[in-house]
Amino acid sequence: KQEVTQIPAALSVPEGENLVLNCSFTDSAIYNLQWFRQDPGKGLTSLLLIQSSQREQTSGRLNASLDKSSGRSTLYIAASQPGDSATYLCAVGSGNTPLVFGKGTRLSVIA
Amino acid sequence: GAGVSQSPSNKVTEKGKDVELRCDPISGHTALYWYRQSLGQGLEFLIYFQGNSAPDKSGLPSDRFSAERTGGSVSTLTIQRTQQEDSAVYLCASSPGLSTYNEQFFGPGTRLTVL
Numbered sequence: 148k149q150e151v152t153q154i155p156a157a158l159s160v161p162e163g164e165n166l167v168l169n170c171s172f173t174d175s176a177i178y179n180l181q182w183f184r185q186d187p188g189k190g191l192t193s194l195l196l197i198q199s200s201q202r203e204q205t206s207g208r209l210n211a212s213l214d215k216s217s218g219r220s221t222l223y224i225a226a227s228q229p230g231d232s233a234t235y236l237c238a239v240g241s242g243n244t245p246l247v248f249g250k251g252t253r254l255s256v257i258a
Numbered sequence: 259g260a261g262v263s264q265s266p267s268n269k270v271t272e273k274g275k276d277v278e279l280r281c282d283p284i285s286g287h288t289a290l291y292w293y294r295q296s297l298g299q300g301l302e303f304l305i306y307f308q309g310n311s312a313p314d315k316s317g318l319p320s321d322r323f324s325a326e327r328t329g330g331s332v333s334t335l336t337i338q339r340t341q342q343e344d345s346a347v348y349l350c351a352s353s354p355g356l357s358t359y360n361e362q363f364f365g366p367g368t369r370l371t372v373l
Binding site (some may be wrong): 151157181183188189191192193196235238245246247248249250251 | 262264277281291293299300301302306317349351361362364366367369
């Protein structure tokens with residue numbers, strides 16, 4: 148059974164810092180990995196989708212990497228801003244099965 | 259519409275009442291998913307639809323939960339005889355196809371509170 152773990156559970160950084168969020172998964176036979184952002188009381192916003200054949204994806208200040216063999220992904224946020232404060236969720240897809248989510252990392256960027 | 263919509267956004271009900279939660283997926287998306295997010299917990303998968311068919315209902319927490327989808331579009335999640343442990347945010351997502359090669363797009367969720 149696939150399990151997804153996110154570390155740390157919470158992170159607080161000063162504005163302007165670069166930071167890395169970590170995601171690990173137990174079964175490397177995945178099709179893709181998706182990073183989401185969730186603001187308090189809101190739904191999920193998809194940030195980046197990495198297919199299993201890819202090693203990274205970039206969108207603006209966000210860069211997500213995928214190392215299937217080691218069961219790891221990282222989300223790199225450059226020059227963090229207070230508006231980046233949210234919970235970041237990692238989810239793994241394996242064929243015609245539901246996404247398996249981690250419990251998220253709650254990020255606070257302090258101005 | 260441009261995205262997935264859900265209604266109501268908030269629902270407060272008394273223990274023992276039935277509730278219906280609605281999801282409108284992105285037009286043309288054939289796959290639809292329901293998840294539950296309880297306080298302090300991760301997202302828990304409940305059920306998915308490919309068209310109007312739900313091949314696997316094993317994720318539903320109990321037989322008080324049921325879901326249907328009509329016309330390959332709108333879906334409703336029904337919870338009968340609600341219990342306090344049903345309190346959670348219920349999220350719906352849709353994707354162009356069932357395969358998880360496809361990106362899932364989420365709605366804003368329905369926050370259910372059972373008193």
